[in-house]
Amino acid sequence: QVRLVESGGGSAQSGGSLRLSCAASGFRYSAYHMAWFRQAPGKEREGVAASGTNGRTAYAEFVKGRFTISRDNTKNTMYLQMNSLKPEDTAMYYCAAAPATKVPVVAALRLSRYDYDTWGQGTQVTVSS
Numbered sequence: 001q002v003r004l005v006e007s008g009g010g011s012a013q014s015g016g017s018l019r020l021s022c023a024a025s026g027f028r029y030s031a032y033h034m035a036w037f038r039q040a041p042g043k044e045r046e047g048v049a050a051s052g053t054n055g056r057t058a059y060a061e062f063v064k065g066r067f068t069i070s071r072d073n074t075k076n077t078m079y080l081q082m083n084s085l086k087p088e089d090t091a092m093y094y095c096a097a098a099p100a101t102k103v104p105v106v107a108a109l110r111l112s113r114y115d116y117d118t119w120g121q122g123t124q125v126t127v128s129s
Contacts, residue, residue, distance in 0.1 A: 002026040002118050004095050009123030012085050016127070020080040022095030022120060029076040033098045033108035035116060036069060036080045038091035038125075045094070047111025049080060053100045058109035062088075085127045092122040 008020040020036070035050035049069035050058045057069050066085075071078040078095060096116035098108050103115045 002097075004097060004118060004120035006093065006095050006120045006123040009093060009125045011126045011128065014085060014087055014127055014129045016085050017081070017083045018085065018125060020082065020093055020095075020123060020125075022078040022080075024076045024078070024097065027097070027118075030073045031100050032118075033100055033103060033105060033116075034069075034071055034078045035096050035098070035108065035111060036078075037094045037096055037111075037113055037116075038089075039094070039122075040091040043091075045113050047113065048093070050109050050111055051078065052105040052108050054105050056105060056109060058111060060111060082125070085125075087127050087129045090125060090127050092124050094122045095120045 003025045005023045033052045036048040037045050039045040051069050051071045068081040097118040098116045107115050
């Protein structure tokens with residue numbers, strides 16, 4: 001059974017840090033592009049960061065220099081280190097996976113949710129000012 005489970009969300013003060021984790025199971029992790037998305041109430045789900053199977057990464061402009069995506073293929077786990085948090089980072093954060101056999105890495109790094117077909121349940125991040 002393909003499964004993605006996020007953890008590490010919670011509350012933080014503006015300027016603080018949080019680290020999200022996404023544990024994957026049920027599929028060949030190293031053969032999948034991985035990404036983080038987020039969705040705030042009343043807003044569209046948007047891409048935050050992606051990690052391709054070739055090691056390349058991509059970030060949305062609004063998190064560049066603050067967030068870092070990484071993955072450990074030996075542990076089937078992806079991380080999102082979030083620093084210098086802002087109240088506008090408040091959202092539900094989702095991890096997602098896309099098979100490299102179907103989605104080119106160039107597409108995966110564009111951070112379109114339509115290229116990702118496996119999703120976790122999400123973890124809430126709340127940043128207060």
